[in-house]
Amino acid sequence: MELRTHDTAGESGKNLPLDDLDAHLEEQLPGGTAFLFRSVGMRALRRVAAQVAASDAPVLIVGESGTGKELFARFIHALSGRRGKPYAPVNCGVLKGELFADKFFGHEPGAFTGANRLQKGSFELAEDGTLFLDEVGEIPPQNQVDFLRVLEERKFRRLGGEKDLPFRARIVAATNRRLQDMVREGSFRADLFYRLNVIPISVPPLRERREEIPPLAEHFLEIFGHRYHKKDLTLAPDTLKVLGSYSWPGNVRELKNLIERLVLMSEGGVIRPTDLPLEMDMEVAASALLDGPASLSLDAAVKEAEIRAIRRAFRAAGGSRNETARILQISPRTLRHKVSAYGLKL
Amino acid sequence: MELRTHDTAGESGKNLPLDDLDAHLEEQLPGGTAFLFRSVGMRALRRVAAQVAASDAPVLIVGESGTGKELFARFIHALSGRRGKPYAPVNCGVLKGELFADKFFGHEPGAFTGANRLQKGSFELAEDGTLFLDEVGEIPPQNQVDFLRVLEERKFRRLGGEKDLPFRARIVAATNRRLQDMVREGSFRADLFYRLNVIPISVPPLRERREEIPPLAEHFLEIFGHRYHKKDLTLAPDTLKVLGSYSWPGNVRELKNLIERLVLMSEGGVIRPTDLPLEMDMEVAASALLDGPASLSLDAAVKEAEIRAIRRAFRAAGGSRNETARILQISPRTLRHKVSAYGLKL
DNA sequence: TTCTATGCGGCAATTTTTTGCCGCACAGCG
């Protein structure tokens, strides 16, 4: 649920990386279920997406970049009643200024210098299908206004155009930013946020669904093995172990890129851990030493709660430990145990 | 947004989110009493609005976004003598530059490139009905001047037009900004402010009229249940408790979105607190920690903490209990023990 | 349909926590 952000840079061709997956999806989706949803969490998400697809309500997909947000968008589109209709994806992150309006609204011939042909914008291209807004969080405030107006009035005009065109598409938006915070800071309009955020779907990062790493790796291996005519490539068990322990800040996209590189570099045969980039090994080794934060464990939660309760009772008791124990309704002996176990200094 | 009575017979179910409500309102308003005004404060406001409706004085409705300011505007219009006349709403927040003048004044054929037909503006469309100005605070200063002139002289011309047209509509304006402050800073004209602010009505945020949360929730539940063909949905008492304690920064709109989402996601039956988004629980829990200095025994504190942790993990696991146990780092068996010991309904 | 994964609750073994009891130390006080 908690998202890290960062990483807007360094990824060229946002639409390309996941294309194979997308192709896969396209093939499989009509059948409906064959997609890779190994982990329980992803299955749950798939169910949510399927349910949600039925409605026309706007969807906001939140997740780190590379987690396959666009995939969900297509998934929803493919399962919705708008299946046969257009699916119009727009990456808002790369649009600003003039480009922005032009991309969405399109233009009439002569609307500005260089505009010599009629050009349909995304609002128009989406027709009564699905308009997918990638990186909505990047829309600059002044453009958010235009956007909101179209959503509200359900109509728009091409640049230089004079007649209103209806906007009938269903909105699916995605972002890796925390829009809530942006709203608070004033960099994202609250009304636009609430209009988009009717149905939030949050996609967990790859490191929180490690079960999927091995099948994904195999999947990509097969794809690239085929593409580069290197069959018979295998991942050594140790290699899979390292992959499974890495943190994958770039999520599925990073995994896919890695496998492609490995396939290209490989002479054929088995891919060993030594073929992996050095950082991976290092990171895995380091995390083994640090043994995880265990943030969500019940133990940790209980410990925190106990410490807070003890501190409060201690203050209420005016510093007397026996009295503290009485308030907490435990024996003084137990209190001593806990105090020493938690290393409390009272 | 505050509506009552459930003879939803006339619901078409294909309108935009607020439209149903509005349609509903339209049906009910003439009768006059069907509006939902549970809290004392809102009843007082309703009385004010009803009294005010009789006059032709401008009204300024102030309230956070999502509080239903437009609803009040319609309410006033519907109760006024202008009932049968046009009601022309304009969202000023999304207008700027030329759009602004065009929207309000309309234009004659040939007024500017692309203007080949006569186009009525809002001043004209409102006729002798009600002109509702949403987000008046957003009108840029230079446009405020034009505006003020129309209000003062009670006449205007279309862009490119030569003859004066009378302006006879009644003004109802709304904003979520503090116009007073804007006047002081100079971003809002004082004379315009005083002209609009003849009768101020301030709509409190949802968190200040929590009595209305349960009926509103039920109301939306019914509407969306009908729209999505999921009857028999109910809110568990605990769910209502959480809803009632949340701060609702997005006010009624946020509540409405939430219910829509819950209906879509729900399998049917009872909606439990675990179906709610995590932030809500967290916020509610946090406030419970602050004001709950009750003579907490350690046991109670631990119990609370465990329940919260379990709920959180349960959601993180997407509803799988085995997965929940894994996250909490306890055995599934223990989880079952705790669940039954605490009587948790997940 | 069968197979598989999940979920439920009873039972018993095991582990952990809690508690009471003890001796000891220390500080305040008459």
Add this chain to the structure above:
DNA sequence: CGCTGTGCGGCAAAAAATTGCCGCATAGAA
């Protein structure tokens, strides 16, 4: 000095929690 209240920690019994294993039921995928 002796008395008293508080606090510390070892020890072992008692209580409770945890876990694994079992059979059974159910839902979804193959």
